[in-house]
Amino acid sequence: MRIVREPRVYLVGRQHVDEEDIQRFLSDYGLTWETDTEVGAERLVEAGGRVCYLSFGKGRRSNAEYIGNLISQRHGSVLEHAVWNFIIAGVSRSFSHELVRHRAGWGYSQLSQRYVDESDAAFVEPDxxxxxxxxxxxxxxxxxxxxxxxxxxxxxxxxxxxxxxxxxxxxxxxxxxxxxxxxxATETIIFVTANARALRHFIELRGSEWADAEIRKVALKILRIMQREAPHIFADYRVERLPDGTEVVKTDYEKV
Ligand SMILES: Cc1cc2nc3c(=O)[nH]c(=O)nc-3n(C[C@H](O)[C@H](O)[C@H](O)COP(=O)(O)OP(=O)(O)OC[C@H]3O[C@@H](n4cnc5c(N)ncnc54)[C@H](O)[C@@H]3O)c2cc1C
Structure with missing residues (x-):
């Protein structure tokens, strides 16, 4: 029998910016814009935010400052423009019951136990x-x-x-x-799409010390992936260690 003890999170999709159409929009409205991030999601969040006040133009804030300001002002709806796709595997059906409670800004496709033979399923053992x-x-x-x-x-x-x-x-x-x-404990595999605002909410609730140990591990893995992937959107999170040796996530800007 196969036993699994560590969740696996694969970041399988990210956004690509159509720079030509951004330029076409800017030129149609007599605007110019430069930003300093190569991350598609971060560029799109900034573009989305700048549309609100038509605040494009040179010599403005860096992307990190711009997004940091959105977060500190709790202008979270702009973060919904940033979207990623993940495959989460090596997790239990108890984990997926909890994951799919997250509704706003999420999409799911989960391995079907009606179609897939589970005779050789792996099982997730809590530490x-x-x-x-x-x-x-x-x-x-x-x-x-x-x-x-x-x-x-x-x-x-x-x-x-x-x-x-x-x-x-x-x-x-x-x-x-x-x-x-x-x-x-039966292992499941789930394909997940989530926007940055939804991911932030998930990381806060499920990275807390009150969350179940397995979903907390996934929240921490997702946080670490996202801090590499889109550091400006997830910069405010810090990981702290509890007396029992496990990790939790903290931020000064909850539920943006
Ligand atoms: C430590 C912990 C223990 C838990 N224990 C239990 C338990 O014992 N039993 C149980 O059933 N669940 C439990 N949950 C799950 C919890 O109740 C939520 O269902 C789950 O955390 C998803 O949170 P959410 O609804 O804020 O997220 P999402 O569904 O992603 O929603 C995000 C936010 O959007 C808004 N929103 C979403 N849908 C609506 C809506 N229909 N109307 C208005 N606003 C909306 C809310 O502001 C919400 O916070 C637990 C969660 C945690 C973290």
């Missing part, structure tokens, strides 16, 4: 269980039992539905019922 041999053995026994039951149920139900002519439907009918036995 606190993995670190305690007795707890680990209990967890292992429960997960192995559930996986064996799943495989057996798929066999029984496949037999029951053997006369259903469509092979895909036949499998779906068996798997969708058999999955009821799978634990929250």
């Amino acid at each position: 606190v269980i993995a670190e305690d041999e007795r707890a680990h053995q209990v967890w292992l026994r429960a997960v192995e039992t559930a996986q064996r039951a799943y495989v057996e149920l798929v066999e029984i139900l496949s037999e029951k539905f053997k006369d259903v002519p469509d092979r895909t439907l036949r499998r779906k009918l068996a798997r969708q019922a058999a999955r009821s036995i799978l634990p929250n």
Whole structure:
């Protein structure tokens, strides 16, 4: 049986600016604009913000100052113009239940347990269980039992539905019922799209010490990716260590 202990976050998509059309807009309105970031999302956020007051022009603030000002003024709607795509894997179904509670500014496509065979699924073991041999053995026994039951149920139900002519439907009918036995620990994969404002809110709520350990790990991973990817939008966050050795996220500008 495969056991997973670390979430994996892949940043698979980012925005590209159409510089020609930006120039066409500026010239149509007799404006000029230069900025000092190569990051598409940061350029777009600045452009979006500057449209509000037609505040384009040379010799203005740097992009970092411009976005820092938006954040300190809590002008968060402008951050919604910056969007990224991620694949999050090595995470449990308990994690995904919590993730999909984040609605505003998010899009999700998650591995279907109705279509995908889970006979060989991996399971995500919480650190606190993995670190305690007795707890680990209990967890292992429960997960192995559930996986064996799943495989057996798929066999029984496949037999029951053997006369259903469509092979895909036949499998779906068996798997969708058999999955009821799978634990929250079952690994899932989820494709996620989120804008900068939504990501900031997620990082704050789920990077806090009150959040579950697994989602906190993901929030911290996403924060570190975003601080490399778009440092001007995520500059205000700092990571602090709790007495138990785990990390939390802090900012002076919550819920922008
Ligand atoms: C530590 C912790 C413990 C939790 N425990 C539980 C629990 O026991 N049970 C449980 O059910 N959930 C629990 N949650 C989930 C929590 O209640 C939220 O569903 C989740 O954190 C998403 O937050 P959100 O609604 O602010 O985010 P989003 O859905 O991303 O919304 C972002 C913001 O947009 C605005 N917004 C979004 N939708 C609406 C709307 N329909 N109307 C008006 N404004 C809207 C709000 O300002 C909101 O804060 C917990 C969360 C945390 C962090």
